[in-house]
Structures are given as structure tokens and as C-alpha cells.
Amino acid sequence: MSTETSPAARIESDAVIIGAGPVGLFAVFQLGMLGIKAHVIDALDEVGGQCTALYPEKPIYDIPGFPAVDAGDLITKLEAQAAPFHPVYLLGRRVEAVAGDAESGFTLTTSKGETVACKVILIAAGAGAFGPNRPPLDGLEDFEGQSVFYLVKRREDFRGKRIVIGGGGDSAVDWAVSLAPIAEKVFVVHRRDKFRAAPESVRQLHALAESGAVDLVTPFQLSGLQGSAGQLTGVAVKDLDGNEKMLDADRLLPFYGLANTLGPIADWGLDLHKHQITVERSTCETNRPGIYAIGDVADYPGKLKLILQGFADAAGAAHAAFARVFPDQALHFEHSTTKGVTEL
Structure with a gap:
């Protein structure tokens, strides 16, 4: 796992994923398959989100191909799947502010003083910042x-x-x-x-x-x-x-239960509905072009709060983001069985 921890550093990336839960980790893979490099920011000190923090030994039964898989084991497999694309994990901090737009690029400021410049943002914040009642x-x-x-x-x-x-x-x-x-x-x-x-x-x-x-x-x-x-x-x-x-x-x-909040995300000018971010269903893009929301934090008609639907969100958002990261390139879709996995 690659990490960057120097305070007040300026970092550049193609994409920033906010949230290192299962959907955020799968987004690393989907972006990587399209040649898009990603940094992942999470307030927790380890990847996995609620799967790691709340129920690592709890079995999950609705992940395709796994009759049952413990939440912690699922995170381990997702980390391994993302590893060829060398994501950089910025853990133990949250994103305090977002400036810029899809045309000029975005700049994120973290609670540890880093600034991260990127072309697209994928918000995979799950239920938001959470804590027990x-x-x-x-x-x-x-x-x-x-x-x-x-x-x-x-x-x-x-x-x-x-x-x-x-x-x-x-x-x-x-x-x-x-x-x-x-x-x-x-x-x-x-x-x-x-x-x-x-x-x-x-x-x-x-x-x-x-x-x-x-x-x-x-x-x-x-x-x-x-x-x-x-x-x-x-x-x-x-x-x-x-x-x-x-x-x-x-x-x-x-x-x-958990008390949860979107935290600073609620102040980024995004359309919200009951602590979720409203997105366009086919691309998961928010009302701010270049910013996408995927997984439980995203809201659209027919949304199911399931990890597997979050995985589909990640794939759709990654393909939509390709045009913003590489505006001069045409996306020729290939199945992973024919393309394989090439390290970035």
C-alpha cells in the first residue's frame, strides 16, 4: 500500500476518491483499467470503511461469486485487485474544502494541510462520517x-x-x-x-x-x-x-445505530437529498461537472443501498470520467478478459 503523509505537501493526481470503503477501492480498479491514476482519502486510519471498522468478521452473502465472504476478507481482496494500479492512500484525514471546476481542475485541501490537484473527484463516502449512538x-x-x-x-x-x-x-x-x-x-x-x-x-x-x-x-x-x-x-x-x-x-x-454526517461535503454546493448526493443515474455525475458520487452516498431513482450496486456505480462513473481526464482520447471499451490488467 502506498501512502503519502508529509504535511502541507502539494500532490497531483488524475482522480481523487473520497472514501476507502469497498466501493472506493473498486473505483481504484475501474479507473486503473482506463489508465487513470487515483489518490484515495479517508478519515479512518485504515482502508475498508465500515467493513473494517464495524464488522470485519461479519459474513456478506450478496457479493457475486461468493456464497459468503467476511467483510474483512472482501476488503483484502479488493485491495489486491486495486494494487496493480498503485493507488496512494491518504488516511486519517478528511477533505475540508474543494475549489475549482472541471475545466480548470480541482484542488482539495485536507485536514492535515495537503493540497491535492486533480481532474475528477469520486465521492464514495458511504454513510458519511460515522460514530455510534x-x-x-x-x-x-x-x-x-x-x-x-x-x-x-x-x-x-x-x-x-x-x-x-x-x-x-x-x-x-x-x-x-x-x-x-x-x-x-x-x-x-x-x-x-x-x-x-x-x-x-x-x-x-x-x-x-x-x-x-x-x-x-x-x-x-x-x-x-x-x-x-x-x-x-x-x-x-x-x-x-x-x-x-x-x-x-x-x-x-x-x-x-450510527450517527452519520456528510461533514464538509455538505458545503460543496452539491444537490443533496436526505444526507445523500443527487446524481445523474447513468454517469453518477453530480450537479458540479467532474464530481461524481458512488455507492451509498449517491441518490437516484431506484437506488439500492447494496455494495454490489455501488460497484456498478464505480464502473459507470469511471467510464464517464475518462472523457474529462483524457478529453482528446476516444474510449474504446474492452472487456477485462481480452484487455487483461496492465500496471500504471
């Missing part, structure tokens, strides 16, 4: 990173633990099902009896509850933490009538 519990920060976690990076870290999972959505249900076989005990605390998750996952959860492997604590909410020096010994829960009880626990996993 934290439950309002006194002293929560004292336990974060030691016995309170908002994501599971390694399932094995929870073997033999007494785990309280808060929430009723897909993450809460999926991790309860996944951790039940290796944990000493799993409690699922939710304020309703019904769960907002995939029907098959809910069915598995109830089957585990009937077997005693999972304890469904409903309708209850988290109300307090017990422990010291960062180590939990119990999690207090309260029902709607104010009745409280203590669950013996070593770990708390609060899964109440």
Missing part, C-alpha cells in the same frame, strides 16, 4: 474500549464472556446469534418484544432463546453500569414501569 448511561466513558464496545472486530475476544447486547435491529440480533455459541451467556435488552431485523435472523434468535442460550430481556432498557477500573460486573436494566434489575455481565455491546 451512545446510550445515556452515567460513567459510560469509563468503560468504553475495555468492557463496553460499539463493534465486534474479533468474535473470539468474547469467548466465555457474559454479554449484554442492547438494541433490536440487525446488528443486535445478528451478533446475539453469532456470539451465543461461544459466550458464557448472552442477554439481549430491547424496549419492545418485536425486533427490527431480517426474519430469518429473528427466527434464529428466538430458537436460541427457547434453548436457553440467549436470554431476551424485554421490554427493558439499559439504565446503569456496575463495576470499577473499566471492568463491568453488571448492567442495570429498567422496564417501562420503572422496575429495575441487574444482569451479571463482563461486556456490554450497545447497538443503537
